[in-house]
Amino acid sequence: MKVIEGGISSVTSIRASGIYAGIKNQKKDLALIVADPVSLANPPIAAGVFTKNRVCAAPVWVCREHLQDPSVQSIVVNSGNANACTGDEGMSNARQMTELTANALSIPSDQVLVCSTGVIGQQLPMDKIEAGIAEAATQLSTTGGRDTAEAIMTTDTIPKEIAVEVEISGQPVRIGGTAKGSGMIAPNMATMLGFITTDVVITPDLLQTCLSEANELSFNRITVDSDTSTNDTVLLLATASAEHPKIESTDDPAYQTFSRGLIYVCTELAKMIARDGEGATKLVEVLILNAQTKSDALKTGRAVAESPLVKTAIFANDANWGRFMMAIGKSGAIFDPYRVGVYISDYQIVKDGMDAGYSEEIASQQLCAEEVKIRIDLQAGPASATFWTCDYSYDYIRINADYRT
Amino acid sequence: MKVIEGGISSVTSIRASGIYAGIKNQKKDLALIVADPVSLANPPIAAGVFTKNRVCAAPVWVCREHLQDPSVQSIVVNSGNANACTGDEGMSNARQMTELTANALSIPSDQVLVCSTGVIGQQLPMDKIEAGIAEAATQLSTTGGRDTAEAIMTTDTIPKEIAVEVEISGQPVRIGGTAKGSGMIAPNMATMLGFITTDVVITPDLLQTCLSEANELSFNRITVDSDTSTNDTVLLLATASAEHPKIESTDDPAYQTFSRGLIYVCTELAKMIARDGEGATKLVEVLILNAQTKSDALKTGRAVAESPLVKTAIFANDANWGRFMMAIGKSGAIFDPYRVGVYISDYQIVKDGMDAGYSEEIASQQLCAEEVKIRIDLQAGPASATFWTCDYSYDYIRINADYRT
Numbered sequence: 001m002k003v004i005e006g007g008i009s010s011v012t013s014i015r016a017s018g019i020y021a022g023i024k025n026q027k028k029d030l031a032l033i034v035a036d037p038v039s040l041a042n043p044p045i046a047a048g049v050f051t052k053n054r055v056c057a058a059p060v061w062v063c064r065e066h067l068q069d070p071s072v073q074s075i076v077v078n079s080g081n082a083n084a085c086t087g088d089e090g091m092s093n094a095r096q097m098t099e100l101t102a103n104a105l106s107i108p109s110d111q112v113l114v115c116s117t118g119v120i121g122q123q124l125p126m127d128k129i130e131a132g133i134a135e136a137a138t139q140l141s142t143t144g145g146r147d148t149a150e151a152i153m154t155t156d157t158i159p160k161e162i163a164v165e166v167e168i169s170g171q172p173v174r175i176g177g178t179a180k181g182s183g184m185i186a187p188n189m190a191t192m193l194g195f196i197t198t199d200v201v202i203t204p205d206l207l208q209t210c211l212s213e214a215n216e217l218s219f220n221r222i223t224v225d226s227d228t229s230t231n232d233t234v235l236l237l238a239t240a241s242a243e244h245p246k247i248e249s250t251d252d253p254a255y256q257t258f259s260r261g262l263i264y265v266c267t268e269l270a271k272m273i274a275r276d277g278e279g280a281t282k283l284v285e286v287l288i289l290n291a292q293t294k295s296d297a298l299k300t301g302r303a304v305a306e307s308p309l310v311k312t313a314i315f316a317n318d319a320n321w322g323r324f325m326m327a328i329g330k331s332g333a334i335f336d337p338y339r340v341g342v343y344i345s346d347y348q349i350v351k352d353g354m355d356a357g358y359s360e361e362i363a364s365q366q367l368c369a370e371e372v373k374i375r376i377d378l379q380a381g382p383a384s385a386t387f388w389t390c391d392y393s394y395d396y397i398r399i400n401a402d403y404r405t
Numbered sequence: 406m407k408v409i410e411g412g413i414s415s416v417t418s419i420r421a422s423g424i425y426a427g428i429k430n431q432k433k434d435l436a437l438i439v440a441d442p443v444s445l446a447n448p449p450i451a452a453g454v455f456t457k458n459r460v461c462a463a464p465v466w467v468c469r470e471h472l473q474d475p476s477v478q479s480i481v482v483n484s485g486n487a488n489a490c491t492g493d494e495g496m497s498n499a500r501q502m503t504e505l506t507a508n509a510l511s512i513p514s515d516q517v518l519v520c521s522t523g524v525i526g527q528q529l530p531m532d533k534i535e536a537g538i539a540e541a542a543t544q545l546s547t548t549g550g551r552d553t554a555e556a557i558m559t560t561d562t563i564p565k566e567i568a569v570e571v572e573i574s575g576q577p578v579r580i581g582g583t584a585k586g587s588g589m590i591a592p593n594m595a596t597m598l599g600f601i602t603t604d605v606v607i608t609p610d611l612l613q614t615c616l617s618e619a620n621e622l623s624f625n626r627i628t629v630d631s632d633t634s635t636n637d638t639v640l641l642l643a644t645a646s647a648e649h650p651k652i653e654s655t656d657d658p659a660y661q662t663f664s665r666g667l668i669y670v671c672t673e674l675a676k677m678i679a680r681d682g683e684g685a686t687k688l689v690e691v692l693i694l695n696a697q698t699k700s701d702a703l704k705t706g707r708a709v710a711e712s713p714l715v716k717t718a719i720f721a722n723d724a725n726w727g728r729f730m731m732a733i734g735k736s737g738a739i740f741d742p743y744r745v746g747v748y749i750s751d752y753q754i755v756k757d758g759m760d761a762g763y764s765e766e767i768a769s770q771q772l773c774a775e776e777v778k779i780r781i782d783l784q785a786g787p788a789s790a791t792f793w794t795c796d797y798s799y800d801y802i803r804i805n806a807d808y809r810t
Contacts, residue, residue, distance in 0.1 A: 337459060
C-alpha cells in the first residue's frame with residue numbers, strides 16, 4: 001500500500017466538482033461526485049453508514065431509501081444548511097436535489113445520493129440549489145476532488161483529503177477520500193461527512209461490510225465533544241473500473257488487501273477531523289490495552305476521550321493522572337484499579353493505579369506535542385481499542401458560544 | 406413543611422465543628438459531625454449512597470464496611486486531599502481517621518464514617534489529621550453546622566446549607582443538610598459530598614431506602630461535566646431524638662412526610678451544587694415530559710443536561726434549538742421527532758419538531774435569567790424526569806486548565 005496524491009480524484013472513472021451556489025457567504029458550498037460506468041457487468045455501486053441520532057436529517061432518509069438498490073452513480077452535497085428538522089418540505093427538497101442531479105447527468109434519480117451540512121431547522125434555498133447543481137455538472141472534471149473537499153467544508157480550518165493505492169492481482173486499486181467536520185465557528189455545523197471513492201471491483205454486500213468495518217475502527221472512534229450530529233454520513237462509491245478479478249468473498253485475500261487500504265483512508269480522515277476539532281490545539285490518541293473484553297476496551301476509550309476534565313488537562317500540558325483514573329473508573333469496565341498503568345507517549349505516570357514516581361516536567365513536555373498518545377494498560381484481559389480526540393481549549397467555548405458577538 | 410435556619414445544626418442532638426488542620430492553605434479543612442444518643446432503644450443510625458466509579462477512594466471503602474452495621478455516631482471529613490489512588494497506606498489512613506475520632510469521642514471506631522475530598526494520589530498528612538481531629542472534637546457545638554459547611558468546601562464559592570421541619574404525629578422533625586462540590590479552581594477537587602442530619606425515629610432499612618430514593622431524584626440528577634468523582638458520598642445521620650412513634654413501614658403516612666422533607670433538602674442542595682458549578686453563570690433545569698418510559702425520560706434529560714453544545718448555547722443566551730433536537734435524538738429514547746415541543750421557561754421555540762416561529766429576542770431574554778428552565782415535551786408517553794445543570798463558560802476551561810499559570 002502506498003499513499004498517493006489526488007484525494008477522491010485519484011480513482012479512475014471518478015469526476016468531481018465543487019462550486020459556489022450562494023447558500024453560504026462567499027465560499028464554495030455545493031459539490032458533485034460522479035462515478036462513470038465502465039462495464040455493464042459491474043456498474044458503479046455504493047455503500048453508506050449513517051448517524052444513529054433519532055433526529056436524523058432528510059438527506060439521510062433519502063440516502064437510506066436509494067441505497068436499497070446499491071447501484072449509485074452520483075453524490076450531491078451542499079454545505080451551509082443541514083436540511084434537518086425541516087419536515088415534509090425538507091424531505092421533498094432532499095428528493096428534488098437527487099432529481100435535479102439525475103436530470104443534469106441523465107441518470108436515474110434513485111442512483112443519486114444526497115448529503116447536507118449546516119444550520120438545523122431552515123428550509124433549503126431551492127432556487128440557488130437548482131442553479132448550483134446545473135453549474136456543478138458543467139464543472140465536473142477528473143481533477144475536481146480538491147474542489148469537492150473545499151465545498152463540503154463548513155468552518156473546518158483545512159480541507160481533508162487522502163488517497164492510497166493497493167495492488168490486487170497485480171493491478172492497481174485506488175481508494176481516495178475526503179471528509180469534513182468539527183470546525184464549528186458558525187452554529188450547528190457539527191456534521192461529520194465522509195466521501196470515499198474507489199475503483200475496486202467488488203459485490204455490493206462486501207462493499208457495505210468493508211465500509212461498516214472500517215467505519216467502526218475510524219470515524220466511530222473519534223469524539224470532539226460527545227455530541228452526535230443529525231446528519232453524519234459516510235459514503236463509499238466504487239466505480240468498478242480497476243482491472244482485477246471481482247472480489248466476491250471475505251475469504252479472498254484481495255478483500256483483506258482492499259479492507260486494509262480502506263481502513264487506512266478512513267482512519268487518516270478521522271484523525272484529520274479530530275485534529276481540526278473545535279478549538280483543538282492537538283490530536284490525542286487514546287490506546288486502551290489489555291481490557292477484559294472488547295466492549296470494556298471501547299467503554300474505557302470513549303470515557304477517557306470524552307472526559308472534559310481529561311481534555312482540559314491535556315490542553316494545559318498537565319499530567320493530571322487522577323483525572324485519567326476517574327475517567328477509566330466511571331466507564332463501567334471491569335478491572336482492578338491497583339493494576340492500572342498509564343503512559344504519555346512511552347513515559348509512565350501511573351503504575352499499579354498509583355503515582356509512578358514520574359517527573360512533572362518530563363510528563364508536561366510529552367503533553368506539549370502536537371500529537372499526544374495516551375496509553376492505558378488495564379491488565380485485565382486481551383482486548384484493545386484506539387480512540388482519537390482533541391483537547392478542550394478556550395476556543396471551544398468561544399466557537400460555540402460567542403459567534404454572535 | 407417549612408424551611409428553617411441552621412443547616413445540619415437545626416437537628417436536635419447533633420453537634421458539629423469545622424476547623425483548620427493545615428491540610429489546605431489557610432482555610433478550614435477538617436469537620437466532625439456527632440449524633441448524641443438519647444435512647445438505648447433507638448440509637449443514632451446512618452445511611453449512605455456512594456460513587457459508582459470503580460476507582461473509588463479509601464474512605465468510601467471504609468464507609469461501606471462500617472455501614473454494614475447502621476449504628477453510627479459520628480462522621481469525620483477532611484478537604485484538601487481525596488485519599489484516592491493511595492493503595493494500602495490510604496486504606497490504613499482512612500481507618501486511622503475513624504479510630505482517632507472514636508478515641509476522641511469515646512465511641513467504637515466502627516460507629517464513625519469518614520470522607521475525604523481534594524487532590525487524588527497523595528497520601529494524607531496524618532500528623533496534621535491527628536492534631537486536627539483532637540482540635541475538632543474540642544470545638545464540637547450544637548451550632549457548629551456552619552463551620553462544617555465551610556470546612557468541607559474545596560473551592561466552592563459559597564457554603565451550602567438547607568434545613569426543613571416537618572410534623573409527624575404532632576411532633577416536629579427536622580432534616581438539615583450541607584454539601585460541597587463543583588467549584589474546582591484547584592485540580593481534581595470534583596468530589597460531591599453531602600451530609601444530612603435528622604432527628605427522625607425510623608428503622609435503619611427505611612432510612613437507607615428513603616435516602617436512596619431521595620438521592621435518585623436529586624444528587625443523581627445533577628451534572629456539571631458528566632465526570633464522576635472517585636469520592637462522591639452522601640451520608641444521612643439520624644439521631645432518633647424526635648418524639649414521634651418510630652416509623653417502621655413505607656405505608657406509614659409519616660414515612661411519606663419524612664421522605665418529602667428529605668427529597669426537598671437533597672434537591673435544594675443538589676441545585677446549589679449545579680448553580681455553583683465550575684464557571685457556571687446560571688442554573689439550568691431540564692424537564693422532560695411525556696417520555697415513553699421512565700428510562701427514556703432519564704436518558705433524554707441526561708443527554709440534554711450533559712451536552713456541551715447545549716450548555717455553551719445557554720451561556721450565550723442563544724435559543725439554538727437544533728442543538729436541543731440533536732441532544733434529544735442522540736439519547737437513544739424512542740419518540741417521533743416531528744411531535745417534539747421545546748420551551749424556554751414557558752416560551753415555545755420548537756413545535757412538532759420544527760421552528761415554532763419564535764422571536765429570537767424574546768427567547769434570548771428568557772435565557773438571560775439566573776435560573777433557566779428548559780421544558781421538552783416528547784409526546785410519547787406518561788413518563789417525566791427533571792435534571793439540573795449549569796452553562797459552560799470560558800471559566801470552565803480556565804478553572805480546569807489554567808490553574809498553574
